[in-house]
Amino acid sequence: MAVRVGILGATGAVGQRLIQLLEPHPDFDIAALTASESSAGKSYREAAKWRADSPIPANVADITVGPTEPDAVPSDVDLLFSSLPSSVGAAVEPDFCEAGYVVSSNSSNARMAEDVPLVIPEVNADHIDLLEVQRDDRGWDGALVKNPNCSTITFVPTLAALAEFGLEKVHVATLQAVSGAGYDGVTSMEIIDNAIPHIGSEEEKLETESKKLLGEFDGASLQQNDVAVAASCNRIPTIDGHLENVWLEAADELTPEDAAKALEAYPSVDLPSSPDPLIHVFEDLERPQPRLDRNLGGGMAVSVGGIRESTFGLQYNCLAHNTIRGAAGASVLNGELLLENGYL
Numbered sequence: 001m002a003v004r005v006g007i008l009g010a011t012g013a014v015g016q017r018l019i020q021l022l023e024p025h026p027d028f029d030i031a032a033l034t035a036s037e038s039s040a041g042k043s044y045r046e047a048a049k050w051r052a053d054s055p056i057p058a059n060v061a062d063i064t065v066g067p068t069e070p071d072a073v074p075s076d077v078d079l080l081f082s083s084l085p086s087s088v089g090a091a092v093e094p095d096f097c098e099a100g101y102v103v104s105s106n107s108s109n110a111r112m113a114e115d116v117p118l119v120i121p122e123v124n125a126d127h128i129d130l131l132e133v134q135r136d137d138r139g140w141d142g143a144l145v146k147n148p149n150c151s152t153i154t155f156v157p158t159l160a161a162l163a164e165f166g167l168e169k170v171h172v173a174t175l176q177a178v179s180g181a182g183y184d185g186v187t188s189m190e191i192i193d194n195a196i197p198h199i200g201s202e203e204e205k206l207e208t209e210s211k212k213l214l215g216e217f218d219g220a221s222l223q224q225n226d227v228a229v230a231a232s233c234n235r236i237p238t239i240d241g242h243l244e245n246v247w248l249e250a251a252d253e254l255t256p257e258d259a260a261k262a263l264e265a266y267p268s269v270d271l272p273s274s275p276d277p278l279i280h281v282f283e284d285l286e287r288p289q290p291r292l293d294r295n296l297g298g299g300m301a302v303s304v305g306g307i308r309e310s311t312f313g314l315q316y317n318c319l320a321h322n323t324i325r326g327a328a329g330a331s332v333l334n335g336e337l338l339l340e341n342g343y344l
């Protein structure tokens, strides 16, 4: 029987992507939608400014949006996907966990908390069991799991694939799509004919979240990876798809040929939203490109190209769809992992 799920922040850009991904999902049934007080009490059709590239699913359009409070969500809902602004997530997600709900959250609050698993299932599925520590620490019947920032999700799987060569230093420069800032985030006057070489807090997220994701969990605590990561984040006028330039210094010899083999061989996981292959490797130096390659693997794949030797070790470019692999799809995949591991 399908698991009944809810979406916190269902009317937003990521909430709409979640609805697109969850409506046809084999294991999940959308049973509750929440948003701010100004949307509560309206039908989803009325409350959401629907801007996704497929119609609102008929069975979702007539659901009444509730306020984002534990009492407003039916108790037979087992899993909540959270796409709230991070300040709201910080305030309310713990209340839902305390009330017994399992929350798979895309919001950035608490990603670096010691007892909160930050998970990309293809990279560190075993970190999910940090939830046992979390439940002991906090006395929750529910649980809180996070997916990382969209730019972090794009380059960390490539590092995981190359980890066998010994990760020492990584420099990453991003070219991020405007959808990452939300529908009202960057005005057309700011971004057309332009590039903005700063995205608030983004560099720090890439530098810190990557070490947690690549860390070791021994069943009791998590030891972060000591790879040095330096990031530079830029906004460019693409709609979806974050492209990143990576320079990697490895401890062992790492030729472009070895890197391509390791990236291509890196496995996906046996969960419905994990694409096979996970990583597409292009020989064409002009790929990957956001418009051409962001939808590979249903928007859940990572693509890599331009692999070459450089003054600073191995150099390559990577790309992923920021609102699917980088946000809604990442939360859904973590929901699948929670189900697979008996947390629901």
Ligand SMILES: NC(=O)C1=CN([C@@H]2O[C@H](COP(=O)(O)OP(=O)(O)OC[C@H]3O[C@@H](n4cnc5c(N)ncnc54)[C@H](OP(=O)(O)O)[C@@H]3O)[C@@H](O)[C@H]2O)C=CC1
Pocket: 008, 009, 010, 011, 012, 013, 014, 015, 034, 035, 036, 037, 038, 039, 040, 047, 068, 083, 084, 085, 086, 088, 106, 107, 108, 149, 150, 179, 180, 181, 182, 183, 322, 323, 326, 327
């Ligand atoms: N856009 C993207 O590509 C990405 C976004 N994220 C993160 O995901 C989260 C959501 O982003 P996005 O969908 O773009 O944001 P939006 O602003 O589009 O949506 C926010 C959602 O939260 C609800 N909300 C806002 N304030 C409150 C409140 N006080 N109480 C309850 N609900 C509230 C909104 O409801 P209402 O409609 O009623 O206002 C809406 O449903 C953010 O944390 C963002 O940083 C992460 C990666 C990518």
Ligand SMILES: N[C@@H](CC(=O)OP(=O)(O)O)C(=O)O
Pocket: 086, 106, 107, 108, 148, 149, 150, 151, 176, 177, 179, 180, 181, 199, 202, 205, 322
């Ligand atoms: N800051 C990201 C999107 C985002 O909301 O990230 P986070 O989930 O870390 O808040 C971008 O601009 O593309």
